[in-house]
Amino acid sequence: MTTNPGSEGLDLRRFGSGVVIVVAGCGLGLIALLVTARQGVTEWPFAATMGALVAIGEMVQFKVDRSRNRAPIATSAALGYAMLRGSDVAVAPDVAQVVAVVWVATMAGILPRAIAGLWWDLVVSSRRVISVACAAAVFAALVPTGFVWNQTWHRGVPLVFAMVLSVLSAGVMDALVGAGQATERYNRPFPAALRDELAVMGRIGMAMGLGGVLLAAGASLIGLWAVPLVVVPLLLTQFAFRRFASAQRTYRTTVRSMARSTEIAGFSSPGQNARTASLAVAIGNDLGLTPARMEALEYAALLSGVGQLALADPSPGGASLLRSREERQQAAEIGASIIERSGVLDHVAEIVRHSNDPYRQGRASNPDIPVESGIVNVSLAYEQLVGEGSGQTPGKAMENIGLGIGAEYDPVVVESLRRVVGRGFRF
Template identity: 80%
Template sequence: MAWEHPEGAEVSNRLGSGIVIVIAGLGLGLAALLITARHGVTEWPFVAAFGLLIAIGEMVQFKVDRSRNRAPIATSAALGYAMLRGPSLDIAPDVAQVIAVTSVATMIGMCPRAIAGLRWDIVVSNRRVLSVACAAVVFSAVVPRDLGWNGSWRHAIPLVGAMLLGVLTAGLVDALVGAGQATELFNKPFPASLRDELLVMGQIGMAMGLSGVLLAAGTSLLGLWAPPLVIVPLLLTQFAFRRFASAQRTYRTTVRSMARSTEIAGFSSPGQNARTASLAVAIGNDLGLTPARMEALEYAALLSGVGQLALADPSPGGASLLRTREERQRAAEIGASVIERSGVLDRVAEIVRHSNDPYRQGRASNSDIPLESGIVNVALAYEQLVGEGTGQSSDKALESIGLGIGAEYDPVVVESLRRVVGRGFRF
């Protein structure tokens, strides 16, 4: 139950939980391809142009955060193709042809990534096929086939409205499917998973949807001269998102390097910080924390032992619980001060500062203390009780932690720990 899996394992895990999505997407694509082959393909130049855009977009997809891959160009091109209506086309593509082109082009775009060993996710790709199919169905149901762009506002308004409705449908379908998948993968409450998916949709999905509308409107009016004009701004937007994602990866690498310093110095056992962070993230998922809070929680758990470097001697086996209350709180304060000097991890520093506060003297009477501090406190205690070399069973560890409910440990967090362990969490 780690927050981030190795790439190969991640694909495997997603296949295990998203097999229905893959079967539905591939089945729908195959059915649409057979229907299209039977009735014949219309407007081959548009099929080739949009199919190429979808395939290229799939090849240059990138990771929005640590658990989501997105292909903005592929999504915008697929939505744009689904909503073509206008004077540049003799016959608008029907729903089956839209699904067939999207499905085939997506599979073609995935092949180079798979061959090159780059990160790819067949579940996310099939989610796109399903969401675009829903958008195409809604758009076709709302807009008559003979309605197109002719310079009249009377026609333009319902067309734009239908396009926006199609984009919204695609976004909501993808968010619902993604939320269900996240709930299954990370044991996160469905409302919290849906909130996270809608947040991502608002951040990048809006840009993809509006680009799809512009692509459809421009191509319907100007023909194949329009796609380059729309795709270039989207490429710049994707470049900006990739730079942001790169900066996030740099932060993560820095945090992991700082966390390893306590292991190298002997103040924590090998892998102790990573195990604590893994459990803290599992509890955070169970409690439905937002992505931003989850990231701060993981960083805080990784860095929770940094302040121990200021102590005179390491704890035996990295067991900081063997130290006095004063030593642990002083180490937490020192660690928070060190983290604050980074200038970008103030939230993490605040979590670490209170990570050794007893619940009764801390969060129980001061709601300003982050819940994440209580999560780190419980995760660290459980890791030191059942981690490598301790030999204590999970039942014994839960019993020991349970004795401190309401005094040392936050009851809400301890109950979450029991649920997480009960679902089979293992370090």
């Protein structure tokens, strides 16, 4: 069954806690719009220009990975509008007007994507509205709407300080909301999810925040003439992010193509590698691994059977557990050597190399062996017991795996598997 790619934005089953985020974002926007309609819009040229930038940024947003989309132009324009104070801005927008303009522009930017059937995510866009509202509130508390920068340093330093605090508050708010969403959706421990969100904010979010500061400072000083000057670096940022996202997609496609080679050759059952990887990712989420380690874990699970291609005959039904210990370890070593030749997957190769080591002779005595190897080992065993054509129930499979705790399988990983299965994980 195929679906319109844009329909992801309407699939409430994906939202979970995201429903609350959408309601909060839209609620803030509607209330702000009503307040602004009653009070009237100040500085229409700035409102229209910044709103247009936000809408354009939403229209040209892109997906960085499977769970995040990025709209650097929209984010920078929204933050910039929230921090307008200067000699060229006669009446600075209040918090309600900032939220109203950003929300209306966000909805206007999403609409063409929805009509065209392009990917969009109302939850992420609502998160942006909430974080900008937080930034606008912090900035208004620190810098009154009547403040005018007369280009003297003793007034400029507090203004810049307020801008930085506002950007940080927006980033922290978005990180807290995103961490809660990741905890609900992927069953990640909240501290680990928050750590990952803050790491993303430090790398990507601050670049967009800096764009917002430059846009606000330039527009406050020389008016709308600053917009085209600041938009150029924003476009370069957008281009760099798109190239990064494209490289990630190509990378993932290449790995998945390599993984399918074992299925084509009959050394693994159809879909076995993908099922093993999905379970490994679920366990990695439960254990709170960092995004970089999660990516390496997924790739290792997908490529864990590559070394079997060097064996004489396929295992019946792709069940590598039916092979001898020596054959499985030989296949793991060969697979790691093949992966190492790529020159960019060394950590993945190390995971695969130890993915068939018994826990007692491996990680229990050598902590340098990555826990990801144990995750791949357990995931592959569970898949071969429960996967297509095996016939075992999850309970029976867990019983069989439990017999190998401490000897064959890492106890920490098996306990994580129990939690994942107990939450109703299905291939």
